Amino acid sequence: MAEFLQQLINGISLGSVYALVALGYTMVYGIVRLINFAHGDVYMVGAFAGYFAIKTFKLPFFAALVAAMAVCAILGVIMERIAYKPLRNAPRVAALMTAVGLSMFYQNFTIYRIGAQPKAFPKIAQVNWQFAGVTVSNSQVLILGTAIALMIILHFVVQHTKMGKAMRAVSQDRDAAMLMGINVDNTISFTFAIGSALAAAGGVLVGQYYGVVQPLMGALPGLKAFVAAVLGGIGIIPGAMIGGLILGVAEAGVSAVGFSTYRDAVAFGILILILIVKPAGILGKNVREKV
Amino acid sequence: MRAMDKNRLIVAAGAVALGIILQLLIWNGTLNAYYAQVLTMMSIFVIMATSLNLINGITGQFSLGHAGFAAVGGYFSAIITTRLQLPLPAPMIFTISLLVGGLIAALAGFLIGLPTLRLKGDYLAIATLGFGEIIRVLFLNWKYVGAAAGMWGIPGYTNFIWAYMLAVLTVIFIVHFMNSSHGRACISIREDEIAAETMGINTTKYKVMAFTFGAFFAGVGGAVLGHLIRLLHPATFSMTFSVEILLMVVLGGLGSITGSISAAILLTFVSEALRKFNELRMVIYALMLIGIMLFRPQGLFGRKEFSLDLLTDSRFMFKSSKNRGA
Amino acid sequence: MPILETKQLIKTFGGLTAVSEFDIYLNKGELIGLIGPNGAGKTTAFNMLTGVYQPTSGQINFLDESVVGKYPYEITQKGIARTFQNIRLFKDLSVIDNVKIAYHQNVNYSVLDSILQTRKYRQEEKEITEKALEFLKIFKLDHKSQEYAKNLPYGEQRRLEIARALATKPKLVLLDEPAAGMNPQETQELLGLIKWIREYFDLTILLIEHDMSLVMNVCERIYVLDYGKIIAHGTPQEIKINPRVIEAYLGEEVPVC
Numbered sequence: 001m002a003e004f005l006q007q008l009i010n011g012i013s014l015g016s017v018y019a020l021v022a023l024g025y026t027m028v029y030g031i032v033r034l035i036n037f038a039h040g041d042v043y044m045v046g047a048f049a050g051y052f053a054i055k056t057f058k059l060p061f062f063a064a065l066v067a068a069m070a071v072c073a074i075l076g077v078i079m080e081r082i083a084y085k086p087l088r089n090a091p092r093v094a095a096l097m098t099a100v101g102l103s104m105f106y107q108n109f110t111i112y113r114i115g116a117q118p119k120a121f122p123k124i125a126q127v128n129w130q131f132a133g134v135t136v137s138n139s140q141v142l143i144l145g146t147a148i149a150l151m152i153i154l155h156f157v158v159q160h161t162k163m164g165k166a167m168r169a170v171s172q173d174r175d176a177a178m179l180m181g182i183n184v185d186n187t188i189s190f191t192f193a194i195g196s197a198l199a200a201a202g203g204v205l206v207g208q209y210y211g212v213v214q215p216l217m218g219a220l221p222g223l224k225a226f227v228a229a230v231l232g233g234i235g236i237i238p239g240a241m242i243g244g245l246i247l248g249v250a251e252a253g254v255s256a257v258g259f260s261t262y263r264d265a266v267a268f269g270i271l272i273l274i275l276i277v278k279p280a281g282i283l284g285k286n287v288r289e290k291v
Numbered sequence: 292m293r294a295m296d297k298n299r300l301i302v303a304a305g306a307v308a309l310g311i312i313l314q315l316l317i318w319n320g321t322l323n324a325y326y327a328q329v330l331t332m333m334s335i336f337v338i339m340a341t342s343l344n345l346i347n348g349i350t351g352q353f354s355l356g357h358a359g360f361a362a363v364g365g366y367f368s369a370i371i372t373t374r375l376q377l378p379l380p381a382p383m384i385f386t387i388s389l390l391v392g393g394l395i396a397a398l399a400g401f402l403i404g405l406p407t408l409r410l411k412g413d414y415l416a417i418a419t420l421g422f423g424e425i426i427r428v429l430f431l432n433w434k435y436v437g438a439a440a441g442m443w444g445i446p447g448y449t450n451f452i453w454a455y456m457l458a459v460l461t462v463i464f465i466v467h468f469m470n471s472s473h474g475r476a477c478i479s480i481r482e483d484e485i486a487a488e489t490m491g492i493n494t495t496k497y498k499v500m501a502f503t504f505g506a507f508f509a510g511v512g513g514a515v516l517g518h519l520i521r522l523l524h525p526a527t528f529s530m531t532f533s534v535e536i537l538l539m540v541v542l543g544g545l546g547s548i549t550g551s552i553s554a555a556i557l558l559t560f561v562s563e564a565l566r567k568f569n570e571l572r573m574v575i576y577a578l579m580l581i582g583i584m585l586f587r588p589q590g591l592f593g594r595k596e597f598s599l600d601l602l603t604d605s606r607f608m609f610k611s612s613k614n615r616g617a
Numbered sequence: 618m619p620i621l622e623t624k625q626l627i628k629t630f631g632g633l634t635a636v637s638e639f640d641i642y643l644n645k646g647e648l649i650g651l652i653g654p655n656g657a658g659k660t661t662a663f664n665m666l667t668g669v670y671q672p673t674s675g676q677i678n679f680l681d682e683s684v685v686g687k688y689p690y691e692i693t694q695k696g697i698a699r700t701f702q703n704i705r706l707f708k709d710l711s712v713i714d715n716v717k718i719a720y721h722q723n724v725n726y727s728v729l730d731s732i733l734q735t736r737k738y739r740q741e742e743k744e745i746t747e748k749a750l751e752f753l754k755i756f757k758l759d760h761k762s763q764e765y766a767k768n769l770p771y772g773e774q775r776r777l778e779i780a781r782a783l784a785t786k787p788k789l790v791l792l793d794e795p796a797a798g799m800n801p802q803e804t805q806e807l808l809g810l811i812k813w814i815r816e817y818f819d820l821t822i823l824l825i826e827h828d829m830s831l832v833m834n835v836c837e838r839i840y841v842l843d844y845g846k847i848i849a850h851g852t853p854q855e856i857k858i859n860p861r862v863i864e865a866y867l868g869e870e871v872p873v874c
Contacts, residue, residue: 471731
């Protein structure tokens with residue numbers, strides 16, 4: 001029982017990071033129908049930004065977190081303006097290939113500038129709390145707390161601000177939103193900024209949790225975060241959170257019963273199952289093509 | 292009709308002549324071992340790209356799982372050549388291993404295609420990507436084929452002429468398929484699935500068929516690759532590999548076989564030419580990819596085929612593949 | 618003996634009932650109109666008849682055989698063809714390939730025959746090409762056989778879609794607002810074509826229109842659909858004076874021509 005609870009806690013902290021990254025995927029997909037394959041690498045860039053903020057600029061952890069989010073928000077906007085905006089009306093596979101190209105670029109440029117070797121991320125002083133045979137570390141609490149706080153902020157922004165309303169409108173119908181006087185370009189940029197900032201937060205939190213950052217760290221978590229987004233229902237913000245948590249707990253569970261080498265397959269196994277049973281995801285509505 | 296037959300004869304004779312000339316140049320040493328290897332890689336990527344085009348370009352089903360099928364083909368063919376002591380001459384063993392690798396990959400394609408091909412667009416892409424990753428993780432855990440250490444000691448059966456012949460056979464297969472009523476059924480699914488169904492076409496059957504054939508050739512390609520590099524490792528068949536092949540298909544133009552062939556040759560060449568930049572190589576490659584997509588999102592050839600009419604009919608640079616049967 | 622008959626056909630989407638009490642019959646050789654205001658459920662009914670949607674409940678019998686639960690391709694192979702409200706041609710294919718695809722169900726050569734390009738393959742392909750060209754000639758599209766379908770003018774695209782549907786050798790054709798977007802002269806030509814194909818191909822035709830005036834002249838019988846229900850059925854003369862029809866169409870611009 002204690003073992004189960006322990007894995008549940010590990011799973012939830014891992015899952016909340018997936019959820020943070022998944023939010024960016026889901027928001028971008030919701031608004032421009034693009035699987036932004038470079039999103040996982042934005043998460044990596046965010047982790048490195050946090051690393052340099054602490055190491056080079058000697059910022060305290062939370063300041064570094066905010067700095068990394070700001071850097072990635074700007075990066076997200078630049079990325080959208082240069083690489084995706086010109087392709088909005090092109091065949092969708094072209095935008096997808098561009099996303100893959102960007103992903104390759106981030107990874108290899110980081111390797112070129114910083115090196116492929118993992119870097120030790122400065123950890124905050126470790127504190128463990130024990131109760132009922134379960135260990136909870138302060139970095140787990142930090143991850144969960146930060147993730148929840150960011151999600152609450154996001155929820156507020158999307159539901160209660162003018163920009164949030166514009167985002168929802170553009171994701172419903174871009175042309176209609178434009179006719180209503182919404183600046184679609186700015187709205188899309190804003191979405192990329194928020195999504196990238198959340199990914200950066202995820203990167204810094206994970207860097208802090210595992211104590212290492214490296215250029216390819218975003219590839220697999222990026223894919224899994226995407227799985228989380230699809231699982232919850234792509235384009236649906238609460239869906240990304242649910243999907244992330246389910247995925248994190250499932251992975252921790254599989255590791256716990258001794259199949260840790262199959263961990264990566266689990267995420268995709270769940271993905272395929274959900275796609276076959278309910279393609280629109282847990283919270284999604286099935287839509288059918290109008291004939 | 293006559294002119295078409297004549298053109299096809301020219302193309303066939305050209306393909307045979309090219310193979311013979313290149314092989315002679317390799318034998319007499321004009322092309323050294325390195326160039327022979329690059330030419331072999333080009334042929335392998337032609338197999339991979341044209342077979343993915345059958346799924347993505349011709350049938351319009353977005354697959355991102357080609358690496359998975361290549362892995363299945365590669366590993367199972369290597370099991371034949373390394374784990375079984377068949378008392379047969381090497382070329383026969385290799386042929387058998389290619390067939391087995393291809394057929395098991397095709398079986399995997401069939402089994403994966405049946406449930407997933409109900410999905411459309413992005414969802415299908417993600418599902419196939421997921422299957423590709425699952426296949427990779429399964430090999431990573433399969434001790435019989437070396438698990439995470441990789442599968443070593445695979446005989447180097449692959450040489451240029453094997454790869455070249457297989458590439459030519461693959462292209463012939465796919466072009467002939469495309470120009471038949473069965474191929475037209477696949478194309479109609481790409482164009483408009485609902486209309487295709489009301490034309491009496493069993494869309495599920497043809498989607499699964501295209502997927503299975505595509506997986507077969509991906510398996511053969513993986514088998515040829517395995518017996519070239521003589522080492523199989525699950526990491527070789529990651530999503531990046533699928534993406535590289537997809538890039539060739541997109542760059543050449545979805546649905547254009549000549550486009551896929553040209554892009555496979557071009558990108559293999561570029562990738563080799565960039566080797567001297569060492570660490571910057573992949574950075575340049577990535578920037579090129581982004582640049583190409585920004586300036587030519589429909590690929591080099593669009594959906595058109597490059598044809599010999601370029602020489603015989605100066606009015607048209609490119610001829611639509613769809614007009615061929617007429 | 619009706620060629621097609623539906624009984625208590627119902628289709629609901631979630632909680633919304635799109636079609637209910639849809640009971641019609643078509644006798645062999647008839648030209649029947651299905652009219653109704655926009656959103657009355659006409660296209661939904663078509664989609665059920667052709668297997669694109671599965672009915673929530675009810676029966677559809679075609680040639681004394683239930684076609685409920687059959688795939689659209691199976692229904693086409695049994696002999697029901699259709700066109701679409703928004704033209705669904707294979708836009709990036711040539712005109713002749715659009716027709717050739719409709720011949721697919723009659724092709725006998727196998728995949729292996731095509732790969733090896735056997736005699737059987739070449740023979741049949743030659744026949745298909747010839748037949749398709751002949752067919753295009755009937756519809757005066759043969760001179761454009763190599764054009765992309767998307768490059769045809771609108772009226773010719775409509776004609777090609779009808780030609781393509783007929784190439785599947787149907788016994789019953791469902792035409793979904795074939796005159797949509799046409800000017801009066803094009804519409805007259807189209808009506809002429811519809812009357813003519815019925816004779817020439819020995820067809821039964823069900824025609825959707827939301828503009829009543831159009832079907833009055835050509836159809837033998839008319840069904841009127843409103844809010845998913847058949848509210849009237851009869852000859853054009855009867856329909857014209859039916860109070861429920863007039864009520865349903867009140868507010869529409871041209872009730873009767």
